[in-house]
Amino acid sequence: MLSVPLSSVKEGRYMGTAPLGYVNKISEDKKIFIAINESEALLLKWAFEQIVANNFNTEQIWKKAREKANGKNRFSKSDIWVALRNPLYCGKIFIPPYKDEQGYFVIGQHEPLISEKMFADLQDVLDVRKNVIKPKIVVMENLSRRRFLKCPNCNKMLTGNASKSHMGTYYYYYHCSSPCKTRFRAEIVNEAFVRQLKYLSPKAGMLAAFVKAFINSFNNTTKTQNKERVTIINEIDQLNKRYHNPLLKNADDEMDYEDCQEIKKLTRGSIEKLEGKLNALASVGTEIKDLIATNLKKVANSDKCFKNGDNEEKRAIISSMFPEFLLFDGIRHRTSKTNSATTLMYQNASKL
Structure with a gap:
């Protein structure tokens, strides 16, 4: 920590090494302050939003953030954990207890990265997640339809896993829980879905x-x-x-x-x-x-976007086009409801 008067901190100026998402700067009048580091801030804000939305658990978000940051050291696991609990990101700076004074917060002079409401929501999720909230699971690339597919026989949700052959090759399957024996090769299910997206693509004009x-x-x-x-x-x-x-x-x-x-x-x-x-x-x-x-x-070009997209993009396409679960009957996917805008755009010209 830089040696500076406590009065500077009480003024709302962050005086230490800039935390993740910020960079140290010196003003024309030689005062130290922190400014937003755009590349880090965008990624960190994305991480905050994902936790508030309860899309992934913290470990998964850190791995994704690390991947998006191309392995930059400042996106270490400890950096993320500290940032999640730091009120600095919503514009507040904590003044620690001193002598007879109790600790308190002041409004920082730096630009906040998120709102106070988002920070409060973030703390709520972190506090109760273990007991109440079950974060969504990041699925394997080959099983992107998992949690969207229902069993055509018993109507339960299909899960999925990989099976390793004696030759060391992995085969992926969507399957129902016991005692239902419904089981589909993931490759067949995935290819059928892409074919259907291509078929549904809007006709010329x-x-x-x-x-x-x-x-x-x-x-x-x-x-x-x-x-x-x-x-x-x-x-x-x-x-x-x-x-x-x-x-x-x-x-x-x-x-x-x-x-x-x-x-x-x-x-x-x-x-x-x-x-x-x-x-x-x-x-x-x-x-x-x-x-x-x-x-x-x-x-x-939803079929191409789906085929070339990552898991997040694929699942976003599915959820936006098909608001209800899909049923795969071994040949094609069926659903009781399609997004109304999608239905209008994707129908044949003769039906308009």
């Missing part, structure tokens, strides 16, 4: 039609916004006229120069505020359209 329909619907639901735009444009026109009137009056000696400049200043300020509102309203529609276009490209 369907994405363009869906985007057009979505934009039309979006425009209909934003009529109020469009009316507001018209109102703002009219107000700007009126203010522009008001802006030029003092100039004419000043030129005709009907208004003092100072009064003319004051009216111009006030009017220009009002115009700039309205122009800001107008730009904000216009950008919303543009952002929505760009967002739809970008993400629908992924939807159009």
